[in-house]
Amino acid sequence: MSENxxxxxxxxxxxxxxxxxxxxxxxxxxxxxxxxxxxxxGGIIWALAFAPEDYQQGNSFRIIYIHVPSAIxxxxxxxxxxxxGAIGLIWKMKVADMVAKSCAPIGASIAILxxxxxxxxxxxxxxxWWVWDARLTSMLILLFLYLxxxxxxxxxESEATAAQSSAxxxxxxxxxxxxxxxxVDWWNTLHxxxxxxxxxxxxxxxEMWVPLxxxxxxxxxxxxxxxxxRTRNEILHRERRSSWVxxxxxxx
Amino acid sequence: xxxxxxxxxIVMGGHGLYVWLSYAxxxxxxxxxxxxxxxxKKKVISDLVRRLRRExxxx
Numbered sequence: 001m002s003e004n005x006x007x008x009x010x011x012x013x014x015x016x017x018x019x020x021x022x023x024x025x026x027x028x029x030x031x032x033x034x035x036x037x038x039x040x041x042g043g044i045i046w047a048l049a050f051a052p053e054d055y056q057q058g059n060s061f062r063i064i065y066i067h068v069p070s071a072i073x074x075x076x077x078x079x080x081x082x083x084x085g086a087i088g089l090i091w092k093m094k095v096a097d098m099v100a101k102s103c104a105p106i107g108a109s110i111a112i113l114x115x116x117x118x119x120x121x122x123x124x125x126x127x128x129w130w131v132w133d134a135r136l137t138s139m140l141i142l143l144f145l146y147l148x149x150x151x152x153x154x155x156x157e158s159e160a161t162a163a164q165s166s167a168x169x170x171x172x173x174x175x176x177x178x179x180x181x182x183x184v185d186w187w188n189t190l191h192x193x194x195x196x197x198x199x200x201x202x203x204x205x206x207e208m209w210v211p212l213x214x215x216x217x218x219x220x221x222x223x224x225x226x227x228x229x230r231t232r233n234e235i236l237h238r239e240r241r242s243s244w245v246x247x248x249x250x251x252x
Numbered sequence: 253x254x255x256x257x258x259x260x261x262i263v264m265g266g267h268g269l270y271v272w273l274s275y276a277x278x279x280x281x282x283x284x285x286x287x288x289x290x291x292x293k294k295k296v297i298s299d300l301v302r303r304l305r306r307e308x309x310x311x
Contacts, residue, residue, distance in 0.1 A: 040282075044275070049261065052254050059264035063274045070278070106285055113281045117274045124270050222282065229289035237296045240303065249300045 019244050021095045022235045025228040032224045039218030046211035054208075063121040065212055068195055069219040071114040074142060075177055077107035077223060081149065082174045085167025095231075097163035098238060100170065101153055102230035106223060108146035115139055126190050134183035135191040138176055145173040159238065 014020045047065035054061035081103035088097035118136065119129045130136065149166045156162035184193045195212065196202060202209040239245045255261040264271045 048271075048275070049253060049255065053265065058267055060267040060270050062264070062271050066274050066278045105288070109281050109285055113278055116277050120270050120274050120277075124267055222285070226285040226289060229286075230292065233289060233292045233296050236293075236300065240300055245300065246304060249297070249304055252297075 015095055016091070016093045018095055018098075018235045018239045019242075022232055022239075025232050029225060029228050032221050032228070036218055036221035036225055039214055039221060043211055043214040043218050047215060051208055051211050052205070057125055060121060060124045063117050064195070065215045067114060067117040067121055068212060069216045070110050070117065071139070072196075072216055073219045073223055074107055074111040074114050074139075075180060076220070077103050077110060078142060078145070078170070079174070079177060081107060082167075082170040085163070085170045088163055089167045094238065095235065097159075097167070098231050098234040099227070100149075100167060101163065102227055102234055104146050104149040104153065104166070106226050106230070108143060108150060110219075110223070111139065111143040111146055115143065122190075131190055133189045133191060134187040135180065135189055138180040138183050141176050142173075142180065145169070145176065148173075 014024075043065065047062055051062065051065075053059050081100050084096045084100040084103065087093050088100060115136075118139070122131070123129050148169055152166040152169060153162045156165060181194075183189065184191050195204070195209070196216075236245055236248075262268055262272075
């Protein structure tokens with residue numbers, strides 16, 4: 001056991017310590033908060049006022065600067081939740097369980113944002129708020145998976161059992177992620193294909209995609225802030241019996 | 253600037269309602285995701301303080 005412990009980096013084992021995680025997140029939070037604020041404010045001003053309008057969609061195109069980052073983040077957040085849940089299952093790492101639990105409400109709200117902005121964008125572009133199209137349906141399933149994880153956490157009294165069962169649900173639901181990604185290729189759909197791919201340059205001019213990239217990074221930083229705040233609360237609550245939490249409370 | 257006047261910026265070529273509604277929903281979701289952990293923290297801390305006080309009294 002001690003042999004195969006060595007092929008993981010040191011920080012991975014430090015993450016297993018709730019106290020170390022609480023402190024490192026406290027140190028990281030201000031930086032991410034500043035980055036998120038600057039990127040989002042800058043990105044939104046650029047997106048709303050300076051990005052050129054689309055020659056087909058006009059100004060409704062500006063919704064992309066909320067829609068695409070939220071759709072990307074909703075899926076990344078889900079993957080993080082499933083991976084953290086798996087780490088909790090395999091290594092019995094409490095902090096990983098807490099991260100997974102904290103991902104669910106944030107991810108659900110971001111999935112709602114992606115669906116809502118998609119519907120609002122669909123109205124002027126497709127003439128309909130909603131179509132039962134593969135991309136939209138699989139995104140709706142993503143929201144339901146998040147809600148399922150939240151429901152499991154609130155329904156099961158024992159924190160360990162709740163973490164286990166929601167990790168299993170998250171892992172099973174992981175199959176939905178490639179379905180969302182490839183839905184625009186596998187089925188005939190109204191939805192336009194991906195804006196960003198790793199292999200090709202974006203099909204839009206730089207003055208359109210640079211602010212989009214800024215918004216995506218801003219969304220990620222914002223997610224980091226909200227996730228770390230939630231995880232720190234979760235650590236304090238779950239470690240309430242430990243001496244370092246008592247000292248922390250007494251000192252304030 | 254891709255708009256000539258402030259009113260054009262608001263109207264967004266007829267798509268103003270859709271664009272502004274999207275950004276307003278985004279703002280609401282962002283505020284929720286900051287306010288809710290702040291409230292959660294207050295509750296966790298006050299629970300911990302109460303717990304500590306109770307233990308001190310009983311000992």
